[in-house]
Amino acid sequence: MQGKVKSTVMEVDECVHTLTESFEPFAPEARPGDQLLDHYADRLHFDERDPTQDRRPYLDELIAKARADPLTVLAATDGSVPQSNQYQAALAAIIYKGHRELKRTRYVSGRVTAPDAELNAISCAVRLAVKQANCQHIMVFTDSMGRAHRAVDPGVHSGQAFSLSVCRALQEWFEVDDFHRITFVYVPSALRWDIHGEAHKYVTELKARVGRHKTDNSIDALRSQAAHSVLDSWNSTFQDPTYRGSEFLELQQPDGQLLQPSYLNGGPWLSTFGHSITEFARVCRCITGHTPIGAYYRCFKINEPHGCTCSAALQSCQHILFRCRDRYSVHYPRFLGDIAAFMKYNPTVFGFNRDPSGVGQSLWAGLFLLLGDLW
Known part of the structure; x- marks a missing residue:
């Protein structure tokens, strides 16, 4: 049948075997009542985007206070998906305390979407931040608040493994001290602001071509490919x-x-x-x-x-x-x-x-x- 029928629907069978992402539909962290937000909602904060606010002065004041606090760890994250299909997506995370840089890391993420790369970067930053000594408050600066919310969602979705790693790391960290808390702060990417601008520069410098061997991908990346294939077919048919x-x-x-x-x-x-x-x-x-x-x-x-x-x-x-x-x-x-x-x-x-x-x-x-x- 596959040899006779040519359509985007049949492409599912051709592409699904290339999926490298795994899922945990019955993860203990995802059980209703046992999720991170069920137990620690008061310690998870999201400094959301305010369209009426001039974000740069606010962020400058916020980071000045955070740098003055010896118990606060700062994390800047960013993901990058090159326009060319020849290159893999990449992510970066940089950890600071005060003005001192503690750790920075970046690596390729395969063929994934921009939100997938952002989620991976947040996961990496959180796992690094909870390991720092004398830390009661973690501030994660990101340009993707949607991924910040998804990072503490243990349900089945693209990038679930990264969300589960965040939930597990934060749960252990919260259990150690009742004063431990985390704040996700929105930074407009176009600002190229302070430590987030440094993370953006750091990740965009990493260029890794797609190799001959099997490359990691995500379910959302396959969905995106299918959607583009549908549009191409639709536009072609529409000419008739x-x-x-x-x-x-x-x-x-x-x-x-x-x-x-x-x-x-x-x-x-x-x-x-x-x-x-x-x-x-x-x-x-x-x-x-x-x-x-x-x-x-x-x-x-x-x-x-x-x-x-x-x-x-x-x-x-x-x-x-x-x-x-x-x-x-x-x-x-x-x-x-x-x-x-x-x-x-x-x-x-x-x-x-x-x-x-x-x-x-x-x-x-x-x-x-x-x-x-x-x-």
Whole structure:
């Protein structure tokens, strides 16, 4: 069957054997009631991102206080995934007390995603920090707070082994002293700030090519590869007019390239018009040509008038958008924003004349939303 069927679904069987990551679905640390957050939630702190805050002065003041405390250990972490597939992902962790550097380490992480590398870096930093003498407070500076939360989540996920190592190390460390605590601090990567900037520089200097032998990877890395494969196949198929429909309205991206389907944020069409079911239904009819107008009636032999209200012989989408004298249009609609403007100035176009808010409207909206999900 594999020899006959070619699709992204069949690629699962081809790629799953390359997975090097292992999981512990029944790890003791993951049992409800026995997890790290169940016992030590008051000792785990997350200094989250505040969009309204100027982060640099805040971080400068925070690290100045931390450096003055002889019982505080600082850890800077960062992960790096090169744009070229020829190189492996890398991670780095640097440990400080005061202004003195205690330890730094970096190593390659194989073919993994950026979040995987960040999680690995946090795991490395925590395991190094808990080994330092005279330490009651650990501060981990990271640009990925999502991975910081994931680091203390022992459930099954990509990079679970790193999370389990963090949970085990912190649990042992917390049990030693009731004053032990850890804080994860968000640092915007673009700041290249202080010790985190040093960790970023340290990790990006490490360049390791992918060798001939089997390279470590993660489940999220395989998912990412599958997603890109699906998109490539989808975009290729989308070029065929018989697939997308002969009347499909071709629109452009801001860079001039043709608008392509995507699963990100619901795709370009849904993310632009998805706030309103009614508007999205009208846009779907406009773009696909499946709309209650003369050209559609003629194509499907529906006993309705084929002409336009402006006396044109055939009421088509092209006619409505570019030539109809009864509707407002300033220029050729090349972008989704142009379609939005056209809909705004023509609130009844591509709608149902008989009952625009009734059963027909809901039926068409539901149908096209369903088709959007199938895409």
